[in-house]
Amino acid sequence: MSRLELAAARLAKALDDLETVVSPLAKARESAAVAETKIAALDAEREALVARVATLEDEARALSGLTEEVEDRLDGAIAEIRTALSR
Template sequence: MSRLELAAERLAKALAALEEAAEPLVKARESAAAAEARIAHLDSERDELVARVAALEEDARSLTGLTEEVEGRLDGAIAEIRAALGR
């Protein structure tokens, strides 16, 4: 074998070893990209849920006020009925 053939063989082996060593890195990069996409999706979903919770909290406050108003009116109506009945 000539020196050139030996050098080509060593180069081929080195390239094969490099490709083998780089394979986990390629997989890790792909995994990281998928994780970043998932994180972005989860961030978006979290923002939507936070907005929904805020809207539900506002609805709850409105309903609380409405409930208090209805309670006051019912108490007043009951008092009027009792007064009319002479109690």
């Protein structure tokens, strides 16, 4: 073989080796891009859920206050009924 043929063979092997190394890296980059998209979607969902939980906590506190008020009124009404019945 001539020097040119040897150099061409070495270049072809080097390109094959490079392609072998680059192919998994390209797939990894694609996977990383997909993962980044999913992470962004999950972050957005998480933020929405955190906001929803905060809203539900506020509603629970409001309902707790209303429940106490209703309980006090019922206790008062029951006390009045017992007083009226005992007369």
